[in-house]
Structures are given as C-alpha cells and as structure tokens.
Amino acid sequence: MTGSISMAVENSANPLLAGLEPERQVEPLSFVIFGANGDLTKRKLIPAVYALFMQGLLPRSFVLLGTSRTHFSHEKFRNAMKEALLKFASDLPFTEESWQRFASSLYYQAADSGTETGFEDIKKTLSALDEKHGTNGRHVFYLSTSPSLYLPIIKGLGKSGLVVKTRVNEPAYPRVVIEKPFGHDLASSLNLDEQIHEVLREHQIYRIDHYLGKETVQNIMVFRFANAIFEPLWNRNHIDHIQVTNAETLGVEGRGAYYEEAGALRDMMQNHLMQLMALVLMEPPIAMDAESTRDEKNKVLKSLRPLTAATIDENAVRGQYGPGFILGSQVPGYRQEPSVADSSQTATFAALKLSVDNWRWSGVPIYVRTGKRLAKSITEVAVVFKDPPHRLFENPDKHGQTHIPGNVLVMQIQPDEGISLKFATKQPGPNTTVRWLNMDFKYGSAFGTRTPTAYERLILDCLHGDPSLFARSDFVEASWKYIQPIIEHWENNALDFPNYAAGSWGPAASDALLARTGHTWRRL
Numbered sequence: 268m269t270g271s272i273s274m275a276v277e278n279s280a281n282p283l284l285a286g287l288e289p290e291r292q293v294e295p296l297s298f299v300i301f302g303a304n305g306d307l308t309k310r311k312l313i314p315a316v317y318a319l320f321m322q323g324l325l326p327r328s329f330v331l332l333g334t335s336r337t338h339f340s341h342e343k344f345r346n347a348m349k350e351a352l353l354k355f356a357s358d359l360p361f362t363e364e365s366w367q368r369f370a371s372s373l374y375y376q377a378a379d380s381g382t383e384t385g386f387e388d389i390k391k392t393l394s395a396l397d398e399k400h401g402t403n404g405r406h407v408f409y410l411s412t413s414p415s416l417y418l419p420i421i422k423g424l425g426k427s428g429l430v431v432k433t434r435v436n437e438p439a440y441p442r443v444v445i446e447k448p449f450g451h452d453l454a455s456s457l458n459l460d461e462q463i464h465e466v467l468r469e470h471q472i473y474r475i476d477h478y479l480g481k482e483t484v485q486n487i488m489v490f491r492f493a494n495a496i497f498e499p500l501w502n503r504n505h506i507d508h509i510q511v512t513n514a515e516t517l518g519v520e521g522r523g524a525y526y527e528e529a530g531a532l533r534d535m536m537q538n539h540l541m542q543l544m545a546l547v548l549m550e551p552p553i554a555m556d557a558e559s560t561r562d563e564k565n566k567v568l569k570s571l572r573p574l575t576a577a578t579i580d581e582n583a584v585r586g587q588y589g590p591g592f593i594l595g596s597q598v599p600g601y602r603q604e605p606s607v608a609d610s611s612q613t614a615t616f617a618a619l620k621l622s623v624d625n626w627r628w629s630g631v632p633i634y635v636r637t638g639k640r641l642a643k644s645i646t647e648v649a650v651v652f653k654d655p656p657h658r659l660f661e662n663p664d665k666h667g668q669t670h671i672p673g674n675v676l677v678m679q680i681q682p683d684e685g686i687s688l689k690f691a692t693k694q695p696g697p698n699t700t701v702r703w704l705n706m707d708f709k710y711g712s713a714f715g716t717r718t719p720t721a722y723e724r725l726i727l728d729c730l731h732g733d734p735s736l737f738a739r740s741d742f743v744e745a746s747w748k749y750i751q752p753i754i755e756h757w758e759n760n761a762l763d764f765p766n767y768a769a770g771s772w773g774p775a776a777s778d779a780l781l782a783r784t785g786h787t788w789r790r791l
C-alpha cells in the first residue's frame with residue numbers, strides 16, 4: 268500500500284508519467300524497427316520510445332535496433348534520431364544527459380529485407396546485442412515499411428530463425444507489430460493473413476490501428492462500462508441514431524500517389540472508423556482482457572447488415588473535392604494535386620448508413636462520414652437520443668425551428684478531446700423558453716497533464732504482450748467483408764467528380780442520405 272502511495276506521489280512530480288501505469292514492468296528485450304530510415308520512425312516511433320524511456324517504462328536492459336537499406340554507423344543513426352526527436356517531439360523534456368543515456372540503447376544494422384544476407388546480418392547483430400545487454404533472445408519486431416515488404420520481412424524472419432511460432436501459454440516472444448494498411452482489399456488481406464500465419468501464431472501478431480491507442484477512444488469503454496447511468500439508455504429504446512464524423516481540412520498533402528490507391532474507404536473507414544463504431548456499439552465484455560473485448564467488437568461487425576449492389580446507392584455516398592477555400596485560402600481540387608490522375612475516380616469523401624441487426628440496435632441508423640478538405644477538422648461520435656414522448660415545450664429556436672432535437676451525447680476524439688451532453692434548460696425570464704446547453708468535460712483542463720501519444724501506449728502494450736488495443740485477424744476480415752462490396756460497386760460505376768467544393772461539408776447526396784430517414788448531420 269505504502270509503495271503504491273509513494274509511486275503516485277512520484278508520478279505527480281513527473282508530468283510525463285501521468286496517464287500511464289508505473290507498476291507495469293517490462294522484461295529486458297530488443298525492439299527492432301524495420302524501416303528505421305523512414306518517416307514514421309522519425310515522426311512517431313522514436314519520440315514514443317524516448318517518452319517511455321523518460322517515464323522509466325522501458326526495461327533496464329533495452330535495445331532498439333534500427334534497420335533499413337541505407338548505410339549508417341550506430342553513431343550516425345543516433346544523430347539522425349536525435350534530430351528527429353528535436354524536430355517532432357519538442358514537447359518532451361530533453362537534456363543532453365538524458366539523450367546520451369537513451370542513445371546508448373540505439374543501434375543500427377543496414378540490411379535489404381529482400382535478401383537472405385540481410386536477415387543473416389540482422390541475426391548476427393541481434394545476437395551480439397543480446398549478449399551485451401542481457402536481452403536474452405526476447406525480440407519484438409516492428410514493421411514500419413511499405414506494405415509490400417510486410418510479407419518478405421515476415422518470411423525472412425521465419426527463414427532465418429529470428430521468429431518461430433510459440434504456443435499461447437509460452438512466453439510470446441518473438442512478437443511482430445504490423446503497420447497499417449493490412450491488405451488492399453478482402454482478398455489481399457486474407458492472403459496476407461494466411462501467409463503470416465504460416466510463420467506466426469495470432470497471439471504473436473500485433474496489427475496497429477493507432478486510433479485504438481488514443482486516450483479518448485479508450486475512454487469510450489470506461490465511459491460506457493464504469494458509469495452505471497448511461498448503459499441503461501444505450502439502446503434502441505432511447506437512442507434515435509448515432510453520427511460518427513471524421514472530417515479533415517487537409518487534402519492529400521503530397522501523398523497523392525498513396526491516396527489514389529487508397530481513397531476514403533480504405534484510408535479511414537475499413538480500419539479506424541470501424542474500430543470506433545465497434546467500441547460504441549458493442550456489448551459489455553465479460554472481462555477487461557484482450558480476447559473478451561475483441562470478441563465483443565467482432566460480434567458488432569457480424570451484426571452489420573451487409574450492403575449489396577441493390578442497396579449500396581441508398582446507403583453509401585461518395586465524393587471528391589474540387590477547388591475551394593479552406594480558412595479563407597484558396598486550395599486546388601483533388602484532381603489538381605500532384606500524382607493524381609486528371610480523371611481520378613478516387614473518393615475523398617465517404618458516408619455510410621449502417622444497420623445493426625441485433626436486439627440492442629435494431630432500427631437505429633448509424634451514420635458515418637469521413638472526408639478530406641471539409642469545413643473543419645474534427646472527429647466525434649454523437650449519440651442522439653429520442654425526443655421526450657410528449658412535447659410540452661414548442662418554442663422556436665433561433666433558426667425558427669419548432670422541433671428542437673433531443674439530448675445529444677458527444678464524444679469528441681480530436682481536437683479538444685472530451686465529452687459533452689446537450690440538455691434543455693429554462694432560459695431565465697417571464698416566459699418558459701427552452702434553451703439547449705452543453706455540460707462539458709475537456710480532457711486538457713480536467714487533468715491538466717500531458718496525454719501520452721497513441722504510439723506510446725501501443726508500443727508499451729506490445730512490449731508487455733498485451734494485444735487488447737490491436738486489431739485481431741477476424742475483425743480485419745469482417746471489416747473488409749463489409750467494405751469490399753462498396754469498393755467494387757464504386758469501382759464499377761463512375762460518378763461525375765468533383766461533387767463538393769473544398770471547405771464545404773461534402774456532397775449534397777450526404778445530406779440526402781440522412782434526410783431520407785428524417786435526420787440531418789450535426790452543424791459542427
């Protein structure tokens with residue numbers, strides 16, 4: 268007891284420690300990053316590992332081995348990572364002394380992942396480092412390369428003996444973390460999964476969905492299942508509909524070639540938004556362990572009513588932005604972006620109406636939209652409750668509308684992470700005038716502490732061998748199964764693009780999608 272109190276005091280003295288559980292100890296191990304010369308390593312992975320180091324959350328003996336084709340000495344690699352840290356993680360405390368202590372765990376091995384000798388070189392270096400640091404063959408491999416290298420790397424790891432299949436009750440090393448995207452469509456995802464399972468068992472595979480590492484996304488579970496007052500209302504009897512919005516003002520930011528292959532469905536819907544919806548819609552898991560939670564999320568996907576060629580046009584809307592204005596500045600249309608075809612049919616906006624065929628959600632429409640170059644950058648889940656059964660108050664609102672919508676609970680994922688509940692009050696004065704107000708909780712002001720990044724949380728969980736916040740094979744498959752018919756339908760039926768101006772809220776068809784059931788998108 269005394270120990271936990273003193274730990275709490277120590278934590279409060281260190282702003283970095285807030286939000287992470289200090290008692291979690293990791294055994295000595297080596298963390299190997301493939302693609303160590305890449306953007307994600309510099310921008311996210313190194314800052315996350317450094318933040319864990321500064322919080323004392325890495326094991327005493329820890330090795331980070333970076334590998335990619337470019338030749339670096341250990342020293343040159345350390346310098347490149349220091350530069351990246353200073354550039355991309357200026358909010359983290361940095362002193363030369365702390366950097367030197369961290370940098371002494373960083374190593375580099377040049378290797379081409381397409382060759383056998385590459386893996387032999389990595390193996391030799393790792394075994395020398397194991398000896399030097401006592402990491403004893405405990406290896407976690409992080410695949411931060413282009414998706415076309417995932418399979419060659421996993422096969423190379425298998426062939427060189429760097430990874431072997433382990434049983435569930437054995438220590439789960441080696442582990443392999445796989446970046447997104449996992450497959451380009453249902454067939455390629457199934458193929459990738461099948462081939463990975465020839466080398467690894469499911470409990471050794473950590474498929475990253477960085478949305479699941481976000482504090483606000485994890486808070487959905489706590490909000491729903493640690494408070495007894497909301498769950499009784501969380502069903503078709505009280506909820507009218509749910510709106511999920513993921514809007515960005517950004518365009519494709521020089522990643523036109525990638526986006527041409529991806530589009531809104533693959534980039535956001537199949538992975539992040541499906542995970543988000545599953546957390547909002549799932550049944551309470553029987554325990555807070557990885558498999559119980561992932562079982563419940565998977566049941567939600569199994570309950571989604573599949574869309575078919577006959578129902579897609581009625582339930583799915585696509586859009587592509589043309590030129591317009593974002594925050595007063597003129598921006599080009601998608602087809603004018605570098606590496607985008609003049610006649611591109613890629614959707615930069617997608618909105619879906621989902622129907623969940625189970626007892627809890629039957630008849631409750633779930634609307635989801637995602638888009639680039641929209642009017643505002645915001646990600647939220649809005650739960651819109653039913654109107655009171657008998658309306659006593661009919662005051663017009665400031666827009667002259669007499670039907671005032673009911674209570675709305677909003678879980679804002681980004682920016683200004685928090686939760687708000689809209690409710691009716693009487694405006695002070697001689698008349699009974701109803702005013703709608705928000706009861707607000709904001710993460711930033713409520714806790715006043717730094718929020719760990721998603722990558723910090725996910726890397727730490729992986730080092731601990733906790734896959735709760737990683738996508739399981741069956742979820743990825745079910746999600747692709749739902750999205751694939753829409754992708755195919757859109758590929759086979761061209762549309763007249765562009766159909767929305769940059770800086771707007773998407774195509775008119777998106778509003779019509781909700782209007783058919785008497786709903787409107789929230790004004791954000």
Ligand SMILES: NC(=O)c1ccc[n+]([C@@H]2O[C@H](COP(=O)([O-])OP(=O)(O)OC[C@H]3O[C@@H](n4cnc5c(N)ncnc54)[C@H](OP(=O)(O)O)[C@@H]3O)[C@@H](O)[C@H]2O)c1
Nearest residue numbers: 302304305306307335336337379380411412413414446447
């Ligand atoms: N960047 C992001 O913000 C972000 C966000 C979410 C997900 N992701 C995912 O993360 C992964 C990595 O993205 P990234 O942006 O970091 O890509 P990237 O900048 O292209 O980095 C990949 C690195 O892989 C190395 N590489 C290429 N071919 C290789 C080979 N044959 N053998 C060994 N190494 C090789 C390259 O270094 P050398 O030339 O030195 O070999 C390159 O620097 C992708 O799957 C992406 O979808 C990225």
